[in-house]
Amino acid sequence: MSNTKAERRNIILGDPVPWFGLPVLTGGSFDLQASAGRWVVLSFVGSLADPRAIAEVGELMHLSTSFSEDHLVVACVYTGQPSQTDHLAAISSATLSFLADPDGAVSRSFGAEGMPRTVILDSMLRSIADIAWDHPQGHANMVRNILQSLPAVDDSAGVPLFAPALMVPRVFSFDICDFLIRFYETQGAVDSGFQFDIDGKSVTLSNWRLKRRSDAAVGVPEVRELIRDHIVRRLIGPIEQYFQFKATRMDRYVVACYDSEVGAHFHRHRDNINAGAQHRRFALSINLNKDFEGGDLLFPEFGRRTYRPSEGGALVFSCGALHQVTPVTKGKRYAFLAFMYGEEDVAKREANNTRLHAGELQYTSGRDRLFPEEEQPDDLSSVA
Numbered sequence: 001m002s003n004t005k006a007e008r009r010n011i012i013l014g015d016p017v018p019w020f021g022l023p024v025l026t027g028g029s030f031d032l033q034a035s036a037g038r039w040v041v042l043s044f045v046g047s048l049a050d051p052r053a054i055a056e057v058g059e060l061m062h063l064s065t066s067f068s069e070d071h072l073v074v075a076c077v078y079t080g081q082p083s084q085t086d087h088l089a090a091i092s093s094a095t096l097s098f099l100a101d102p103d104g105a106v107s108r109s110f111g112a113e114g115m116p117r118t119v120i121l122d123s124m125l126r127s128i129a130d131i132a133w134d135h136p137q138g139h140a141n142m143v144r145n146i147l148q149s150l151p152a153v154d155d156s157a158g159v160p161l162f163a164p165a166l167m168v169p170r171v172f173s174f175d176i177c178d179f180l181i182r183f184y185e186t187q188g189a190v191d192s193g194f195q196f197d198i199d200g201k202s203v204t205l206s207n208w209r210l211k212r213r214s215d216a217a218v219g220v221p222e223v224r225e226l227i228r229d230h231i232v233r234r235l236i237g238p239i240e241q242y243f244q245f246k247a248t249r250m251d252r253y254v255v256a257c258y259d260s261e262v263g264a265h266f267h268r269h270r271d272n273i274n275a276g277a278q279h280r281r282f283a284l285s286i287n288l289n290k291d292f293e294g295g296d297l298l299f300p301e302f303g304r305r306t307y308r309p310s311e312g313g314a315l316v317f318s319c320g321a322l323h324q325v326t327p328v329t330k331g332k333r334y335a336f337l338a339f340m341y342g343e344e345d346v347a348k349r350e351a352n353n354t355r356l357h358a359g360e361l362q363y364t365s366g367r368d369r370l371f372p373e374e375e376q377p378d379d380l381s382s383v384a
């Protein structure tokens, strides 16, 4: 989303900054929302032709090499149309990227019009520093001092951080867990794709750098019923009690497997960002086994603490939360995965059908009901 109409705006320290997406000069794209959960350094350097821009970027490049990508990332934002990008490809890294802001709209929205500057964000994408090139103590000097003084994200709040996730043990019995693992092994699984938005519409593509997992969709009515029944009896209550949300719909019943043999993992993402996924409210992960290493959930905005549901236990979290699954390093992690939402989201989901690329599964309300007995036959509901 390149915000072409953005007005000039000054950053208010402490406030969240606007999310944006921009192309990376060396290929791919940068999404600010997916970069949360670490210190983010946005350096608006103006035109690549400016010799000072080259000098400032040199300083940032040097600095970026001393940090890990879980701690800090630097993105240098250029305006105009840079012609030579080969040397940028050579110095790009996990902690340093170069973004194209051809019409300067994003730079303007960060107050960088006229005076290049570096804005530093915390793990929740709120600005903690705004350093202009004309800073009296020197721009590069100030940036260096700040970056070197930043604590680990885990220590950045001054108190221990916990993700707003609900852990509910014993939703599935061990027998159901074993049954679902056998179901996965006998039914056969397919490579699990990652959703991208292309031209405003969502499409599922395979990208093993972002996600490596195999999924078996649960289509058999009796198995779906077994799952639905346990979720309704054991999980809907706690979700309502602790999150004040009545989940009445659930979809994407999948048994997933993360296999250490292929370094299975799921990179940082949010579940409700894509055009066709905005109806999703809560994500549900139920682990089906425990004999594996790695494969933990992590919510980077709340530090590097990891979360692992017990065998048969559920972890429920907001689809708006940034999360990732760490690589499985030993054995296989099996999990039942689904998304939950409510009656008010059905219309949104139906409308989202037009925001799915051809070939994506179109939604029809019905099979996602958690309380099918409450379904009103159409002919009755239309009787005045």
Ligand SMILES: O=C(O)CCC(=O)C(=O)O
Pocket (backbone or CB within 6 Å): 266, 271, 283, 285, 297, 323, 325, 335, 337
């Ligand atoms: O493996 C998990 O527990 C979470 C998977 C996930 O984040 C997703 O499918 O969107």
Ligand SMILES: [Fe+2]
Pocket (backbone or CB within 6 Å): 269, 270, 271, 283, 323
């Ligand atoms: Fe997810």
